[in-house]
Amino acid sequence: MLRDMQELTQRLWPSRWHIGDLAWIWFQHTGREATCRTALWEREGRTAAWAWANLPEGSLDLQLDPAHPELAGEILAWFAETGGRTVTVLDDETAMIEALLRHGYQEQTGRPFFIHLSRSLADPLPEPAVPDGYLLRSVRSEDDAEARAAAHRAAFTLPGGPPSKVTTESYRDIMRAWPYRSELDWFVTAPGGTPAAFCLVWLDERNKVAILEPVGTDPGHRRLGLAGAAILAALRTARELGAESARVCARGDDAYPSARATYMSVGFRPYARNRTFVRPETT
Ligand SMILES: CC(C)(COP(=O)(O)OP(=O)(O)OC[C@H]1O[C@@H](n2cnc3c(N)ncnc32)[C@H](O)[C@@H]1OP(=O)(O)O)[C@@H](O)C(=O)NCCC(=O)NCCS
Structure with a gap:
């Protein structure tokens, strides 16, 4: 599954993710299966999106091929079933941000945030x-x-x-x-x-x-x-x-x-x- 996620990440570069980020997050701790749930969406035989729900804090990381904005709602529905409520995206992921606002999410301000350099x-x-x-x-x-x-x-x-x-x-x-x-x-x-x-x-x-x-x-x-x-x-x-x-x-x-x-x-x-x-x- 990780290699499918990395294939999308490499194809979509530049984006929030790099293939090394995914390898690091996947392997840095043993027993990750107990602390996260992962899903893939395929279109035309290749990965169109992946999503990664971190448990128990209930946060979501994801990557969506901009050619398939229609998957945004499906990803959020899958995430809601895990009970999670917090989603982080890069500031240029317009389709995903629009979907989040449509689904009632509100931007969190005044909290720690990450920048890319x-x-x-x-x-x-x-x-x-x-x-x-x-x-x-x-x-x-x-x-x-x-x-x-x-x-x-x-x-x-x-x-x-x-x-x-x-x-x-x-x-x-x-x-x-x-x-x-x-x-x-x-x-x-x-x-x-x-x-x-x-x-x-x-x-x-x-x-x-x-x-x-x-x-x-x-x-x-x-x-x-x-x-x-x-x-x-x-x-x-x-x-x-x-x-x-x-x-x-x-x-x-x-x-x-x-x-x-x-x-x-x-x-x-x-x-x-x-x-x-x-x-x-x-x-
Ligand atoms: C961030 C971290 C890696 C810096 O390590 P370090 O070996 O102390 O960094 P360096 O000595 O090479 O610092 C180089 C320059 O960075 C800047 N810098 C580093 N730490 C700083 C601090 N606490 N406040 C302000 N400037 C700082 C300074 O310009 C410094 O040069 P100077 O000491 O001549 O002023 C270290 O503080 C750390 O391990 N933090 C916890 C883990 C972490 O946050 N890692 C990064 C995220 S993955």
Whole structure:
């Protein structure tokens, strides 16, 4: 099913999704079947839409071929049956936004939201540098899964919060997923060898576009230029492999500026944003 979704995503580029986003979301945690429901719609023998209901929070992610706007209502009916009420789309998905408003959804404002940023890889990509004692390298094999998963958990576990659910096992699934390539998976180790920062880039060879998903630094090693260095190293490799541009998603609201600032420090600029719509309980 994932490959059918990725086929649509690749065919519709540029859009909200990249084939790497789908692989990451699909495999980052084991046991995803228990936390989401997925559906595909086909027309003329190929995927025309996919939808992904996240449970139990009741939110929907989706992609609809603009050649089939008539499917929007069907997708929302399928989603309503899951009990979910929150739908996120890119701001240029006009047919889907019109369908949401027709079905009684209202735009959610004043809440966290995500923006999309991009940069050309024809522009200079400076040589990455890390402080003395730190080591920057790409992943070599599945033997690095444990270190990569540990680095991920360190970066994405909030103080006092539950640990990130990325494990060595789920990271191995990531490494086996299409289109993962170890030479695009960069990480930094601190003096003593502890994993400190990382940037995983996914390449869509057909559209010559790379995405960053995810990027992180252990809180004990932030503001040392480690994320920036890992990003530059991964982007330089992506360019060698044929990428012409790169894209990334980050929080756009002022409550969470660090990721956006990091990406802008290495040349990314915002070009689009997500919009979220909620179905009132009475409809
Ligand atoms: C966002 C994150 C990856 C940045 O990692 P980092 O290694 O500290 O980033 P760098 O040191 O390379 O920062 C490069 C530049 O980005 C900007 N920047 C980074 N963090 C910032 C912050 N908290 N506030 C403002 N600017 C910031 C600065 O311009 C910085 O350069 P400077 O330190 O010389 O001023 C890290 O804070 C993190 O892991 N956060 C949690 C996970 C996350 O949100 N990941 C991104 C979403 S996938």
